[in-house]
Amino acid sequence: MAGRQQKQPETSPGGHAPEHGDHQWHLGTTPQELAFAEFQHAMMCLSEAFFRFAGRSLAQIADDQNMSGQDSVILQVIHSGKRPKSITDLQHFTNRTDVSNIQYSVRKLQKAGLVRRAKAEGRGAAYELTARGLEVVDAYVRSRRELLADFPEMDDRLIARLEDARRLVVTMTGLYDQASRYLIVRQ
Helix, strand or coil, X not given: CCCCCCCCCCCCCXXXXXXXXXXXXXXXXXXXXXXXXXXXXXXXXXXXXXXHHXXXXXXXXXXXXXXXXXXXXXXXXXXXXXXXXXXXXXXXXXXXXXXXXXXXXXXXXXXXXXEEEXXXXXXXXXXXXXXXXXXXXXXXXXXXXXXXXXXXXXXXXXHHHHHHHHHHHHHHHHHHHHHHHHHHHHC
């Protein structure tokens, strides 16, 4: 990033971004910028749609309308693997830094009887699913499996495209993480 010469974006006489096809956007004044802006917008929409789906699914299955998509993700992460998860584990797996919101989700899951504090091995708290939590996760997995089975284009081509998309998202995550670190030292 540092030391690179950036080509100045083209602008129209009024200082607005040029039109690329049917698109004009202040975040996309060149084809490269427009591609990134549209990718970012698609990721925002995907993220919101995913968390809305995950939250509604958990709320319906757990019969608790107070559950959110973030709560659902935290519940699934606590269940993954063979050991209880600490708040730090949850942060790392989800790539989140908002400790207080993660703690809030854990408290909500505890209050709903889905998660409990595990017997500590060493310092700090770790969390595991209760019997009710296991029932809810199993029902969630069954519901998700049924939904995916009904997906109209679920074939090897879609699976390959999903893998390609996953690799791209992992790459983009690394780029955004690096850019965030860069911005910290740039201030």
